[in-house]
Amino acid sequence: MKKPTVGIFKFTSDAGCQLQILNLEKELLELLKLIDIAYFPMASRNYGKGPFDIGFVEGAVTSTEEIIKIKEIREQCRILVALGSCACYGGIASIKNHKPQRELEERVYTDLTAVHSTKAYGIDQYVKVDAYVKGCPIDKNEFVEVVKSTLMEIKPNLRPHSVCVECKLREYPCIFLTEGKVCMGPVTSAGCGALCPSKHRACEGCRGPASDPNTSSLARTMMEYGLTPEEVRLKFIKYAGETQAFKEGAGVR
Amino acid sequence: MLQKENEISVLIENSRLLSPNGMNEFIRKLSAYYEVYAPIKGEKLVVFEKVENPQDIAWDYETTQISPKKFLHKPFEILFSFEDGGKIINENKDVVEKSQILLGLHPCDVRAIEILDKVFTKRYEDPYYMKRRKNSIIIALTCSDAHEACYCTSFGTGPRIDSGFDLLITTLGGNYLVEIGSARGREILSRYADALSTDSSILMEYHRLKNAKLEIIENKISSKMDTEDIAELLEQNINHPLWENLKEECLACGSCTIVCPTCYCFTIIDKVDLTLKSGERQRVWDSCMLLEFAEVALGVNFRSERAARIKQRVYHKLYSFEHQYYIRGCVGCGRCIRFCLKKIDPRKIIAELRGEPIEQ
Numbered sequence: 001m002k003k004p005t006v007g008i009f010k011f012t013s014d015a016g017c018q019l020q021i022l023n024l025e026k027e028l029l030e031l032l033k034l035i036d037i038a039y040f041p042m043a044s045r046n047y048g049k050g051p052f053d054i055g056f057v058e059g060a061v062t063s064t065e066e067i068i069k070i071k072e073i074r075e076q077c078r079i080l081v082a083l084g085s086c087a088c089y090g091g092i093a094s095i096k097n098h099k100p101q102r103e104l105e106e107r108v109y110t111d112l113t114a115v116h117s118t119k120a121y122g123i124d125q126y127v128k129v130d131a132y133v134k135g136c137p138i139d140k141n142e143f144v145e146v147v148k149s150t151l152m153e154i155k156p157n158l159r160p161h162s163v164c165v166e167c168k169l170r171e172y173p174c175i176f177l178t179e180g181k182v183c184m185g186p187v188t189s190a191g192c193g194a195l196c197p198s199k200h201r202a203c204e205g206c207r208g209p210a211s212d213p214n215t216s217s218l219a220r221t222m223m224e225y226g227l228t229p230e231e232v233r234l235k236f237i238k239y240a241g242e243t244q245a246f247k248e249g250a251g252v253r
Numbered sequence: 254m255l256q257k258e259n260e261i262s263v264l265i266e267n268s269r270l271l272s273p274n275g276m277n278e279f280i281r282k283l284s285a286y287y288e289v290y291a292p293i294k295g296e297k298l299v300v301f302e303k304v305e306n307p308q309d310i311a312w313d314y315e316t317t318q319i320s321p322k323k324f325l326h327k328p329f330e331i332l333f334s335f336e337d338g339g340k341i342i343n344e345n346k347d348v349v350e351k352s353q354i355l356l357g358l359h360p361c362d363v364r365a366i367e368i369l370d371k372v373f374t375k376r377y378e379d380p381y382y383m384k385r386r387k388n389s390i391i392i393a394l395t396c397s398d399a400h401e402a403c404y405c406t407s408f409g410t411g412p413r414i415d416s417g418f419d420l421l422i423t424t425l426g427g428n429y430l431v432e433i434g435s436a437r438g439r440e441i442l443s444r445y446a447d448a449l450s451t452d453s454s455i456l457m458e459y460h461r462l463k464n465a466k467l468e469i470i471e472n473k474i475s476s477k478m479d480t481e482d483i484a485e486l487l488e489q490n491i492n493h494p495l496w497e498n499l500k501e502e503c504l505a506c507g508s509c510t511i512v513c514p515t516c517y518c519f520t521i522i523d524k525v526d527l528t529l530k531s532g533e534r535q536r537v538w539d540s541c542m543l544l545e546f547a548e549v550a551l552g553v554n555f556r557s558e559r560a561a562r563i564k565q566r567v568y569h570k571l572y573s574f575e576h577q578y579y580i581r582g583c584v585g586c587g588r589c590i591r592f593c594l595k596k597i598d599p600r601k602i603i604a605e606l607r608g609e610p611i612e613q
Contacts, residue, residue: 030527144527152529157522161507161543168511168592169328169538171319173297176594186506186594211544212559214504221594 004053004151007039008083009073011059011066012093012120016137017084018042018058024140031144034151050076054150056133056143060086060093060120067118067126074127079150082122082129083143085136089208089240092136093120098237121242131156134189136206136239142191160211162186163203166194175200182222184235187213187249208240215249229253261457267433268456269448276422276429280307282445283354287390290324291356292317301355310357312424313397318592320362320514321355322369325385328538332381332521337530345381353385356392358418360411361403361586363393365514367417371578372517381536390437393418395463399473402587404600407478410584412470423463430459478585478600479607480571487572490606491564499602500560502595503542509589509597510540510566515574515582518546541565567602 008018022043024031038048055077061070074080085091096104097119105115123129131150133142142158149156159165163185167174175181175197184205185197196203209215215236222232229252236250271279283289284304292314293302299314301321319328333344358366366386373382396403396412405411414421419438423430428449433439450456510516520539525532539546542562547555556562574582583599590598 027527034527034529148525148527148529152525157524160545161540162504164504164506164508165511165540165543168318168508171298171300173295173318174508174592174594177592178297186504186508210506212505212557214501214559217502217504217595 003034003036005038005048005051006035006147007048007050007052007055007073007077008037008042009039009055009057010041011057011070011087011123012062013059013084013086013091015042015058017086017133017135020137020140021056021143024144027144031147035147052077054079054081054147056081056083057087057123058083060090061118061123061126062093062120063117065116070123070126079130080123080127081131081133081146081150082124083133084138085134085206085208085239086120087123088132088134089122090120090242091122091239094240094242095237096120097242133158134207135192139191139193158191160189160191162210162213163188163190163192163194163197163207166190166192167197170194170198172197175202176225180225182225182227182235184218186210187215187218187245204238205235205246206239209243209245213245213249215245216252219249219252223252264460265451265453265456267439268460269431269433269442269446270450270456270459271429271431271446272449273427273429275447275449277307279442279446280304280310280356283441286352288351288353289356290321290353301357304356312357312394314357315398315400316359316586316588316591318512318588320365320512320586320588321358322362322365322514322517324353324355325366325389326369326373326382326517326519326538327536330381330536332534332536334533335523335531337528345384352388352390354390354392357394357422358391359394359396359586360414361405361584362514363391363414363417364405364408364410364584365586366391368515368578368580368582368584369517371580372515375578390420390441391418392420392422392438393434395421395423395467396470397424397466399470400587400591401476402590402598403474404476404478404585404587406471406474406585407480407600408581408583408585412467412474423459423466425459425462425466428459430456430463476600478603480581480603483603484572484575486603486606487568491568493606495602495605496560496564499563499597500558503559503563503597504595505542505544505559505562506594507540507542508592508594510542511538512588512592514584514586514588515570516540541569567599571599571603 055073061067082088105112109115131146133146146156172194176183181202183202185203187210188203188205189207189210219232233250236246240246289304290301291304292299292311293309294311299311299317301317334342373379418434421432421434518539519536522535524535570582
């Protein structure tokens with residue numbers, strides 16, 4: 001039987017999620033027994049043509065060219081997966097959405113004649129997405145999980161609850177409660193294994209909203225811990241400010 | 254209480270006094286034959302961990318984030334592996350064969366294990382839990398203080414305890430009063446410990462000291478939950494506006510259930526490896542506070558409303574648990590209050606349902 005073909009595409013991003021795929025050193029060869037990675041410019045100069053069974057898209061959509069391109073890719077892929085927080089929510093690039101476009105362009109480029117950027121959105125702003133692999137960067141094991149479940153045609157086992165659950169399960173001390181470090185963990189989707197809290201760092205919310213996140217309540221608590229409304233806003237717009245839940249958190253005064 | 258002569262003789266007969274060196278030596282000897290777990294002082298928290306050195310034990314600890322139930326009902330475990338075609342191999346491979354000693358459990362946590370025993374044996378014995386349970390010796394520890402979040406007295410689950418343990422240790426004036434709670438406890442104590450004293454008048458004095466210590470702790474536990482007719486109270490208040498208000502505060506992060514010593518819910522995952530044919534069946538703690546907990550096929554969710562999940566937690570612990578297991582599901586350990594960022598407090602919920610003024 002022919003192996004399912006996979007395409008891995010890059011939009012506006014720093015390629016960190018694609019790198020995570022290459023970081024799968026132990027599993028990569030096993031994985032290649034199951035799938036044929038036909039298009040992966042970061043790894044190979046052989047640019048295979050579509051259609052693809054699975055397309056993984058990294059990066060936010062930030063220009064008219066990219067809007068056209070993502071629609072073409074959607075046409076070519078039976079299953080389309082948003083890979084990483086840029087593709088899921090717009091990611092870091094979406095911070096720019098909160099400032100006038102021209103003002104930002106002038107700050108970065110001297111000659112603006114060739115700049116035609118649009119607001120930075122996740123790919124589902126423009127096309128239907130079948131699965132989301134969250135994180136900045138993604139967790140490589142979640143990538144494998146999505147590949148396996150896609151091949152078996154079952155729902156991937158990705159737990160979308162808060163990071164707090166993972167923190168508690170691993171018995172990391174709650175840095176919010178014990179050190180007063182304002183943390184996005186209570187409203188951020190798990191799957192990272194509470195990586196930042198394990199290093200005594202507050203969660204930055206890179207994986208976007210957890211299931212049923214109470215962002216307004218968390219924003220109020222952040223202010224009780226001394227953050228200004230502006231500081232709270234910046235926390236919520238860092239990775240997923242375009243999501244309804246984080247928008248609400250950012251808007252609390 | 255200590256008036257009757259035969260009661261006194263039984264009490265003395267079941268008591269030993271150990272010096273600090275004697276206690277350390279006792280634990281060291283136990284470690285040679287058992288896996289010994291105890292509260293160990295970490296960088297930020299006291300955590301139940303394997304004892305490497307008896308001197309690391311935090312005898313005066315307040316509480317732990319995760320209760321010692323983790324040694325019986327594991328946060329994560331592999332139940333078995335399966336091969337292509339469905340053949341089951343390596344069943345129970347995660348279950349330790351060596352007996353374990355759970356040392357330093359406060360009375361609330363001992364009572365919580367009694368509750369879990371009922372849960373995991375009700376219809377049929379959970380083989381994974383029961384194997385560990387039967388291989389576990391419980392050495393309880395009288396609390397050294399009470400925290401503002403403690404409310405064990407509301408449930409009679411502490412600070413006094415007279416059963417549910419193999420041994421009970423109380424630290425008093427630098428020494429350790431050890432009481433025997435089972436034949437197994439008596440056996441390990443007589444085999445591995447050198448008692449400082451078995452003199453009845455000295456032991457009686459230590460029992461008086463213990464009693465005085467317990468009275469101080471009991472008096473300190475001032476914030477209680479009024480549990481009288483609590484079932485009726487909850488029955489009548491399922492639509493109380495409090496639940497909608499709590500929904501605005503609660504982060505639905507699930508922390509309260511993960512730290513709870515009587516929460517037992519888990520999910521089962523079949524983790525298939527890259528052959529897509531073989532793999533392992535895993536069991537991981539789950540939580541009724543999480544949205545996806547009550548989700549079934551086609552995305553139907555019985556408790557998609559946050560308020561419904563908050564109610565579920567409170568009603569299960571304080572109402573339906575009793576119908577299921579003939580015991581209340583809360584031991585008043587206070588972990589859900591301490592580790593809640595929003596300080597959502599079951600005592601205040603019940604007080605508010607009773608229409609009592611809430612002190613902030």
